[in-house]
Amino acid sequence: MKVVVGIDVSKDWFDIAWKENDRIKTQRFDSTASGINQLMKATPADAIYVMEATGVYHARLAVTLFETERNVAVINPLVIKRYGQMRLSRVKTDTADASLILSYGESVEFMLWKPEPHHIQELKVAQGWLDDLTEDMTRLSNRGHAQSYLVVRSAMVDRQFLRRKEQLKQDITECEAHLEKQVKKHFAELYKLLNSIPSIGSKTATQLIISTGGFTKFISIKQLSAYVGVSPTTYESGSSVRGRGGIAKMGQGRLRQLLYLCSWTARKCNPSCVALYERLQALGKPAKVISIAIAHKLLRQAFAVATKKTAYSPEFA
The missing domain is CATH 1.10.287 (Helix Hairpins)
Incomplete structure (x- = not known):
């Protein structure tokens, strides 16, 4: 059975929660090198340390644990928030949050975290x-x-x-x-490949590389589309709810903006985007819908050239 240590990180300290003999233990440490050493002495070496991505405050703790060969998992705060709402949590304290993260860590399987280069x-x-x-x-x-x-x-x-x-x-x-x-x-070669796509310029290529870690963070275009925030949404339920769909704007706003701007050029010079534009325009789709569809197409092309390590080619686009 895995041992999980839930950690709620604040600016000046962090609270932890873990189980010993089926009883939850909690403790608070200062967010200092000394406090992190005390944490490692107080908890099992084979534990999985689970924490939220809290801006810059979790970084030193996560990196120190990783460098001392501890298992670390860094979770999107929204996931923990929704998990707490699902459990109808009514208490909001640092100790309660650490216990909530502990419970989440025990209930799911996740990939271990490692720092980026x-x-x-x-x-x-x-x-x-x-x-x-x-x-x-x-x-x-x-x-x-x-x-x-x-x-x-x-x-x-x-x-x-x-x-x-x-x-x-x-x-x-x-x-x-x-x-x-x-x-x-x-990323010289990757930068060159991305710039081979008609309408993708230096700013967008640079942003694509930075946001995706050189296209190493995603194994599918669906994951990347959701991350950037250009994946479509549907709002329907039963026979009476037929809401207006849109895109899931939960991702990289700056990159989404750049791709949207690129779509205006792509509809004139990128062959597959030109075809998409003409088809959607003939169907009477609104201009914004067409632009987002083209932005999505450009993202798919970028993912293809980056993962296949091949320059853009119209017949394969």
Whole structure:
């Protein structure tokens, strides 16, 4: 019988729950190197340590356990939340959460976790920074649009606005160049293959590689589509509920946005996407539905060239 240690991670400490002689034991440790050592001394060495992916706070604990050859599982927090709702959990404390994670870990089978290579982690950090810079630029552009309607302007605000906008442009350009350089360094062949797809450019190829870990995280296009958030949904029940379907927007918003933008070019230059566009347009499908379908087609093409290690070819697309 497997021994599971459920861990609820906070910023400054983490609570654990595990069973000894069919009784649940709980304990709290500081989120420090000393606290992690105390955890390993207090729990069986062959246990499976199960925790949620809590931003950056779980990372040091998970990596330390992995490096000391402990079994680690990192779970999507939404999965634990839904599991708690299914059990009608009414208590929300750190100790109760650790016990809930323990119960989940005992009830399912899951793949053990291992950290991604350092160059992938570095790329994701840089990509997160680029996302923040892009968000700041959008907010600043919206502010500039609003300022253009003001009757009374502030010269000081205008100067700072222009200075901040130029600095953001420079930072975004530098960050994008860094990402492209690192992707070409570590994934040169894959980057070249993805760019062979008509309408897939350097930004989208770079984002595809970073988001998928170089297409090593998925064994099927269905998994990848769900991760990106372009898989279709159905809302039906019985004979009376016939809701409007859509896509499962639970994945990579930035990558989904880039593929959506690529769909506008793909409908003109990518042969299979052109055919898809013409067919759906003849059926009277809305423009957004057609664009998402083309984005999905582009993702399938990217998955094919990446996994088959073959450049894009119209007859196989």
